[in-house]
Amino acid sequence: MQKQRIGLGALSLSASTLAVTLAFSTGAQAQVSIYGFLKVDMEHVSASGAGGGIAGAKRLANNLSVLGFRAHEDLGGGLSAWAQIETNVRADTGEGPWGGRNTAVGLKGPYGELILGQWETPLRFVSVYAIDPFTAGIFASNGILGNGFATAANGLSPQSFDRRQPNLIQYHSPVVEGFAARLAYAPSEEKTDKLTPDIFSGLVTYNKGPLYAAYGYELHRDYFAAGSSDTAHRIGLAYSIGATRLRFAWERLRYEPATAKQLSRDAWQIAATHTIGSGQLRASYVKAQASKGNATAAIGSIAAPGTDSGATQVSLGYGYNLSKRTEIWAAYTKIDNGAAALYNLSANGIAGLKAGQDPSGLGLGITHKF
DSSP states (O other): OOOOOEEOOEEEEEESSSEOEEEESSSSSSSEEEEEEEEEEEEEEEEESSOOOOOEEEEEEEEEEEEEEEEEEEEEEEEEEEEEEEEEEEETTOOOOTTTEEEEEEEEEEEEEEEEEEEEEEGGGGGTTTOOSSSTTTTSSSTTTGGSSEEETTSSSSTEEEEEEEEEEEEEEBTTTTTTEEEEEEOTTOOOOOOOOOOEEEEEEEEEETTEEEEEEEEEEEESSOOOOOEEEEEEEEEEEETEEEEEEEEEEEEEEEEEEEEEEEEEEEEEEETTTTTTEEEEEEEEEEEEOOOSOOBTTOOOOSHHHHEEEEEEEEESSSSEEEEEEEEEEEEEOTTTOOOSSSSSOOTTTTTEEEEEEEEEEEEEEO
């Protein structure tokens, strides 16, 4: 069999040029692709409330822009192999950790897909992409839902149930009549003489026609203390009526921060999008209920039970597509914290925010996908 060689240049670097080349030989069909998006906006953020609040500040903000490299090889018999390296691109400053996002190797076949590497846990997919119209940045709901986003190993950022998890083994089932499932496990590579932290996360979805429905569960063991068990349950629902899509999410987080101590908190989101020609209206309302239990200290943004720990968030926005890949958009968000609550804007929070202060932000931005 004659080998095929696909060349994409040669790596060279000089003061004036940078050329990248990927070259490989194979008897099977293979593909390498580069993908991503840049999402940047000009923001004005401030906080009102306790202690006089925080004065307004103007900033150019990156909204979790992405650069990715994906390779795919057909192995025959319906089986394929793939590899992905995905990197944060901080378009506002030019910085970004290499491979800091979803980076893994996998096999895909008729019976599903196996993923080995760093990836978002299945629980996150219940609502972040399917329900939240804003997905990422200060206007998104995960400043409240999930108790803050984190890319962290077992036991680190133990409050977060909105995670990108290193050392994750994950299985995605095939889609059957609209039904699909995901299961993931991160073994206790961070084991010490006192703790054996690990994580299990699962998701079941139905996505067919106008209806989307999902349920997710996640378990963190030994994240706070030996024998501790922290759990999350999350439900997502969405339904389209013409150009309008109605969206709903609910979650219950429960923590065991110390022996015989527990804290739980419910939160929910209602949201909608409405498409008008090349534009889309977006709206979201998030409510964090007061925490319950006998814990005596806050966990992340959730204040201790028995305090004024509730919060609400309103986000409004509009996006206009200049093309299939380029959108200009504007959005506004505000979080109203209870006197003891400390929920901050997602992704690009306001530094120095104190309990009871209410952060808000207004942005005008551009998103370009490639």
